[in-house]
Amino acid sequence: MRKLLLPVLTVATLVGSLVVPGSTAAPTAEPGVIKPAAVRSATLGEDIKYNVYLPAGYDASDRRYPVVYLLHGRGDSMSAWTQVKSRLDELIGSGEIPPTIAIMPDAPWSSRASWYVDSAYRGTDPGRPVETAFFKDLVPQIDATYRTIADRTGRAIAGYSMGGAGALRYSLAHPDVFGAAIALSPAVYFPLPPSDSSTRDFGAFGKGKDPFVESTYLKLNWPAALKSFAATGLQSHLFLAVGDDEYKNPKPIDATHDLDFETHVVFNQAARVPTLTSEFRVVDGGHDWDVWGPTFAEGAKYIFQYLGKPPATPMQAAITGTPGEDRAGGIATDASGNIYQAVAAAGALDGQPYAGGTDVALTKYRADGSREWTRSLGTAGTERAYGVAVDADGRVVVTGYTNGDLDGAHAGNATDDAFAAQYDADGNRRWLTQFGVPGVADRSYSVAIDGTAVYVGGYTKGALGGANQGDKDVFVARLDADGKQVWLRQTGSAGEDKGMSVAVSGGAVYLAGMTAGELGTSAGGIDGFLARYSPNGDPVWTKQVGTAASDEVWGVAPDPAGGVYLTGYTAGDFAGTLSGDKDILVARADADGVLTWRDQFGTTGNDKAAAVAVDASGAVYVGGFTDGSLETPLGKFDGVLTKYSPDHARSWTRQFGTADDDAADAYAEANLYLTTTSVGTQLSGxxxxxxFRTTFTTDGANKLP
Incomplete structure (x- = not known):
């Protein structure tokens, strides 16, 4: 999970379940080997000794391996970390982490209390340039000696106690070298250590004859390193763990320096840096290996989600926006390859009038990417677009909601009304329809076109087409060629229901969304749903889709064979075992609502799909977002695009974006739309x-639209 404080876990929970009589024990892991070695440090004028763990099969292989550096605590030596050998063997043998090299350097300087920093102390046992030697001498020689992945995508650092403080500092101060860190019971203090802390005693943060200088400590402490890290824009990953029985400072004034408190402060601040994903564990135990052993294993599984992954796709995109907060509102393509994009614009866009709040801006782009026209639609209130569709003659419809008088017939309106507007191929508005129940919220979230019929779907909190069943009800409506309402159907449960996407397939109308009640037969918790209607608005069936956990359907697309494809997310085992918080859900339903195929995939984080489309060959494209690592992450939330072949084999997945939030906002609300063309997929989000507006070719290459 991203930046989530997890509940207290017991050591037994982290270690795993005991094997009971009659159960099948896990296969014995093939062991790696640990060897002592040393490199010459020109910086220190002496050798740096270390132990190296080489995974099973290293000598017989020519592959390159990720590498993790393991820093010991104050008073310990390089032998301390050798006790995790069996854990590394088991993690690698079970496939929970890839085969990995581990380097366990010795740090004898400053009476084994160097805190892994450069020290200017010149008293007894004078300080040494430990940090400089680590990066100038040790790391380059390790990469030259062993077949490491010699860049930040394959390099991590871990430590406990003093070593935890060192691992935290090194990962933040040198993010060009390390891409992830594990800090266990890190001996860190904010802003300064208590008066009786050993941090003050050995000269690590001293200068001249003074073993501790406050300004030196503040310069080298983690808040300064975190600030410098945030300025780089690089992505990194941090796992923190601490025991609930760590040493308790006896003086009440020093209670905030207890390591469980201090580590929580680190987590709290790390969680505020958009490019630093982090997890925090509090486990049963004290300042010892009963905590560090099992949490190292948990931390290794966490950071190796990210290390050694294929690089993500730095997005090539055309950017549209104003100085305010803008949102994507839909994308569609016509038979000539023209692209239509809707934006909820918080200012004037392309020289169009701006009425206030957010206005809807609809733009037509030619197939070569040049802009043909933009039209705005707005009031002094808020307008949001949530879908775009185009017919065979190039007439385009945009739908969404307004809390103003958009059509001139709703004076005084101050609550959300649904709207739909149609423009011809030259950008002339042909009609505008606004509808809703006075005083309550009504929103249209999707639009589909079949000939001259226009279908919109969404939700109402009132009696828009029948009695409200409770909270929000779903609706689907048909409009004619002039925007007049032909019919509207409302249905709901006692809970919250939303119509999220509408499609036409084989002449039938399909509405998909989410329900917290029973529109069909509940699978448990929140479910997705799929409903079929005849072109005349007759309900045919409604089916709920999901597991006993929470599941929602956010996108539906017609299948050339007469069914539909669905996508959204699941927090359960919908088509396999849940990977983490939420997985992307994909399924095909036939004309009777029977799921003939289903799939789910994700990371240990939050993965959701928002849109699905099918191209002329029958290939299926699913778009969404992740805060995890399907490939190497670029930012806090990245976009995701997955292609399935017509026989439902997963062809490829691309994780794409920037260092900012992409395809979702800071609250994990999806904002992504896609449409297929003859040359690939166009996305807007x-x-x-x-x-943004970007293109992926059919083989997964990203390019400017």
Missing amino acids: LTATDV
Whole structure:
């Protein structure tokens, strides 16, 4: 999970379940080897000794391996970390982490209390340039000696106690070298250590004859390193763990320096840096290996989600936006390859009038990417677009909601009304329809076109097409060629229900969304749903889709064979075992609502799909977002695009974006739309506070639209 404080876990929970009689024990892991070695440090004028763990099969292989550096605590030596050998063997043998090299350097300087920093102390046992030697001498020679992945994508650092403080500092101060860190019971203090702390005693943060200088400590402490890290824009990953029985400072004034408290402060501040994903564990135990052993294993599993992954795709995109907070509102393509993009614009866009709040801006781009026209639609209130569709004659419809008088017939309106507007191929508005129940919220979230019929779907909190069943009800409506309502159907449960996406397939109308009640037969918790209607609005069936956990359907697309494809997310085992917080859900339903195929995939984090489309060959494209690592992450939330072949084999997945939030906002609300063309897939979505438009070819290459 991203930046989530987890509940207290017991050591037994982290170690795993005991094997009971009659159960099958895990296969014995093939052991790696540990060897002592040394490198010559020109910086120190002496050798740096270390132990190296080489995974099973290293000598017989020519592959390159990720590498993790393991820093010991004050008073300990390089032998301390050898006790994790069996854990490394087991993690590698079970496939929970890849085969990995581990380097366990010795740190004898400053009476084995160097805190791994450069020291200017000149008293008894004078300080040494330990940090400089580590990066100038040790790391380059390790990369030259062993077949490491010699860059930050394959390099991590871990430590406990003093070593935890060192690992935290090194990962933040040198993010060009390390891409992830594990800090266990880190001996860190904010802003300064208590008066009786050993941090003050051995000269690590001293100068001249003074073993401790406050300004030196503040310069080298983690808050300064965190600030410098945030300025780099690099992505990194941090795992923190601490025991609930760590030493308790006897003086009440020093209670905030207890390591469980201090580590929580580190986590709290790390969670505020957009490019630093982090996890925090509090476990049963004290300042010892009963805590560090099992949490090292948990931390290794966490950071190796990210290390050694294929690089993500730095997005090539055209950016549209204003100085305010803008949102994507839909994308569609016509038979000539023209692209239509809707944006909720918080200012004037392309020279169009700006009425206030957010206005809807609809733009037509030619197939070569040049802009043909932009049209704005707005009031002094808020307008949001949530879908775009285009017919065979190039007439485009945009739908969403307004809390103003958009059509001139709703004077005094101050609550959300649904709207739909149609423009011809030259950008002339043909009609505008606004509808809703006075005083309550009504929103349209999707639009589909079949001939001259226009279908919109969303939700109402009132009696829009029948009695409200409770909270929000779903609706689907048909409009004619002039925007007049032909029919509207409302249905709901006692809970919250939302219609999120509408499609037409084989002449039938399909509405998909989420329900917290029973529109069909509940699978438990929140479910997705799929409902079928005839072109005349007759309900045919409604089916709920999901597991006993929470599941939602956010996108639906027609299948050339007459069914539909669904996508969204699941927090359960929908088509396999849940990977983490939420997984992307994909399924095909036939004309009777039977799921004939299903899939789910994700990371240990939050993965959701928002849109699905099918191209002329029958290939299926699913778009969404992740805060995890399907590939190497670029930012806090990245966009995700997955292609399935017509026989439902997963062809490829691309994780794409920038260092900012992409395809979702800071609250994990998806903001992504996609459409297929003859040459690939066009996507439109949120990036920071602007809107991107980008293209992926059929083989997964990203390019400017």
